[in-house]
Amino acid sequence: MICAGDISASIEHPLLERVTVLANDRVATGVGLIALHAPRVAARIEPGQFVHLRIARGSSFLLRRPFSVHLAGGERIEILYQVLGEGTRALAARAPGEEMDVIGPLGRGWTVPDGAAHALLVAGGLGAAPMGMLVARLADLGVAASVALGAPTKERLVALDVFEAHARRVVLATDDGSAGEHGFVTAPAGRLLAEDRPDVVYACGPEVMERAVARMAADAGVPCQVSLERLMACGIGACLSCVVATRSGQKRACCDGPVFDAKEVLWDASEVPPRH
Numbered sequence: 053m054i055c056a057g058d059i060s061a062s063i064e065h066p067l068l069e070r071v072t073v074l075a076n077d078r079v080a081t082g083v084g085l086i087a088l089h090a091p092r093v094a095a096r097i098e099p100g101q102f103v104h105l106r107i108a109r110g111s112s113f114l115l116r117r118p119f120s121v122h123l124a125g126g127e128r129i130e131i132l133y134q135v136l137g138e139g140t141r142a143l144a145a146r147a148p149g150e151e152m153d154v155i156g157p158l159g160r161g162w163t164v165p166d167g168a169a170h171a172l173l174v175a176g177g178l179g180a181a182p183m184g185m186l187v188a189r190l191a192d193l194g195v196a197a198s199v200a201l202g203a204p205t206k207e208r209l210v211a212l213d214v215f216e217a218h219a220r221r222v223v224l225a226t227d228d229g230s231a232g233e234h235g236f237v238t239a240p241a242g243r244l245l246a247e248d249r250p251d252v253v254y255a256c257g258p259e260v261m262e263r264a265v266a267r268m269a270a271d272a273g274v275p276c277q278v279s280l281e282r283l284m285a286c287g288i289g290a291c292l293s294c295v296v297a298t299r300s301g302q303k304r305a306c307c308d309g310p311v312f313d314a315k316e317v318l319w320d321a322s323e324v325p326p327r328h
């Protein structure tokens with residue numbers, strides 16, 4: 053993926069592709085799964101990358117909405133989306149056969165360290181969205197995966213089938229105890245970190261969760277990658293609406309991320325050096 057301002061010819065430019073809706077189903081409370089016929093993006097997308105969707109025509113949709121690609125295969129990509137506002141309500145209403153356009157693949161996704169034999173994935177809520185392709189890729193590479201998957205309630209757990217298909221072990225937690233352990237996903241995540249001794253930890257979910265997982269991984273001396281969500285306008289590194297404070301300065305989540313090395317991220321405002 054190339055950022056505005058990059059000159060490296062070795063980085064691939066994103067594509068603009070006209071895509072067709074293949075299916076669009078509700079899969080959990082307030083969550084849909086849309087499958088798109090997108091042969092060119094599907095051929096290039098890597099785990100943890102995202103696409104920028106022009107959901108519909110009209111002034112409300114001039115700004116594209118960013119979505120991780122949950123799964124990709126053949127000529128198809130799938131996106132798990134939570135219905136929040138006008139854009140995602142319109143997305144939920146798109147029917148098979150309808151067209152829209154996407155820009156992608158965008159961003160830098162997850163990386164699998166050389167020699168990794170065991171990985172821990174920690175997903176909170178829709179944080180599971182960018183981890184579908186990841187868990188499938190890990191299985192292809194012969195990396196054993198443990199997954200800690202959390203949600204507010206049983207009805208809001210997503211992607212369990214994908215994790216169960218590819219991971220060695222899946223542990224659930226819900227805030228209300230309606231499925232799995234009662235409480236936050238960080239509790240089983242900490243236990244799996246101690247028991248399974250992974251070589252790498254991947255986290256995506258609410259930032260408070262990612263930060264807690266990053267701290268646990270750092271304490272255990274295990275490298276950790278986090279996928280950070282920011283409001284995004286351009287998606288290609290030009291508008292600076294998506295900045296992330298890191299130890300190497302301000303980075304753009306859309307093209308330097310959304311996946312970052314957790315130890316690079318300045319999680320506390322107090323850690324960010326003042327700007328002069």
Ligand SMILES: Cc1cc2nc3c(=O)[nH]c(=O)nc-3n(C[C@H](O)[C@H](O)[C@H](O)COP(=O)(O)OP(=O)(O)OC[C@H]3O[C@@H](n4cnc5c(N)ncnc54)[C@H](O)[C@@H]3O)c2cc1C
Binds near residue numbers: 117137138
């Ligand atoms: C790299 C990236 C990947 C993402 N992947 C997914 C995904 O796989 N599935 C998914 O459901 N969502 C994902 N999101 C969030 C998604 O882009 C927003 O939820 C969506 O744009 C909201 O559009 P809307 O018009 O429905 O909501 P709006 O009416 O624009 O906003 C409704 C609410 O959502 C919040 N919101 C809007 N945009 C974002 C954003 N970018 N991040 C966080 N909160 C936002 C607003 O602050 C507001 O509270 C991703 C965001 C990023 C940056």
Ligand code: FES
Binds near residue numbers: 283287294295307
């Ligand atoms: S969204 Fe414009 S720079 Fe990242």
